[in-house]
Amino acid sequence: MFATVDVALFRINPEVGSGQLELLLWRRKADSDTFPNCFALPGGYVFENTDEQLQDTVSRLIINKVGVEPAHIEQVCTVGNAKRDPRGWSMTVLHLALVPFSRSALVSDEQCWVPARHYANSTAQEQNKGDKNQQNNDHALPFDHNQLVTLAVERLSSKALYTSQPLYLAEPTCSLPELQRIYEELLQNKLHKKAFRDRLLATNLLVDTGKRIQGRGSPTVLYHIQQTGITTFERVMQGHKKD
């Protein structure tokens, strides 16, 4: 029996489409006895001699295998069984981590950012839309990591419905349209511009910097995000068909 921690670190890449959810993968060592050279979630053993607590394992992994300092980390769930790891009965505590794109530069050739949803198992709902979502062999990860990615993506999507958690994926200084694109990518749904703006401006999370930036059309207001902890809204944000 051994225990591990796995980390699903996400970013939104604004350079793909209107912002794509990406996941950090890490290449397993060539001399590893399990899945050598394969890309997988960054993770590792809990070292009982040096890790005082579970959080220390997480911090160590972040430093050694991620190299990027996440803006947010939370525990998702724990998966344990005899089959998930060929080395024997294992338990992993899955963590979800978020980082703004500007702070997400890779620190090693053994890492890569990949489109997160390609590595998540398709849900029953998505499968009904067509069969193109079947797990592609090109996107198979070692162990049960596809399942772990699925759990992390689901957590992220569900939090986007009713919390300010997605702001951890945004730049410290950004515009409301940028934030909306982040939420839309997480929810896989267009949102009402007006409702989204009213909702966020009603919190105290955004401070007008006085600056404006020039885009394709009208200049947009730059806000500074002042988030200390996650704000929970009293209603879910459902979105709609067009706009």
Add this chain to the structure above:
Amino acid sequence: MFATVDVALFRINPEVGSGQLELLLWRRKADSDTFPNCFALPGGYVFENTDEQLQDTVSRLIINKVGVEPAHIEQVCTVGNAKRDPRGWSMTVLHLALVPFSRSALVSDEQCWVPARHYANSTAQEQNKGDKNQQNNDHALPFDHNQLVTLAVERLSSKALYTSQPLYLAEPTCSLPELQRIYEELLQNKLHKKAFRDRLLATNLLVDTGKRIQGRGSPTVLYHIQQTGITTFERVMQGHKKD
């Protein structure tokens, strides 16, 4: 390093006040090397030889140390560190379980139901209301079990705000006022009768049995609860000051 599962099983005892949240404790064996004879959360080791998966450990514990079949079980979180158990580095996967009062009869002299909130650490918020909530020594549990109870109670309260989870604490056949008392106990707050009724009757969870029962005042309608899975509401239920 070893892994355990702990279960916080709750019921609502309608015989105390207008319904009190109670927790199942279990007396540790007299020959245990840690906290012998002390009352604690039911819990135990993950046996890698016989438990195919984590859920099997939970099922085994439910049978051996709880004896009551919960209507609902869910994972809350995992706590792991070097200090929580004197035997060494340990990790426990905390589970929350719910059972209706009528199915909660104890199966052993080594068990007892206790008022759950007496065993939860007071929150910062509650401490502000007065200092009577300091952890009482009479209510100290072994290991970090007071902390685990706190986490489970918090999960339960927060789910009561926006889901139908608390229906798992209710009798299969019960009245709306009974359900409201359950929610009020979990939220520690009075709710609007009208809003509460409208909310629950708008779901398909309650089926009118045609029966009525007689109480202190007007007869009340008995519903049959048909809950398959937890319903999430689109707004939180906040409650109010009086009614």
Add this chain to the structure above:
DNA sequence: TCAATAGTGTCTCTAAGACACTATGAA
């Protein structure tokens, strides 16, 4: 000039919350 984008005004809809009211039957 025009198309894309940012942002606003105002309407509707829904459910929570407030409050007053009726009905029932045990004490």
Add this chain to the structure above:
DNA sequence: TTCATAGTGTCTTAGAGACACTATTGA
């Protein structure tokens, strides 16, 4: 008869969603 309790009718409020509109500026 009283009063605690169950249950309803209706108003207000807040925020989501719909839609139309203006403003700005790059292509």
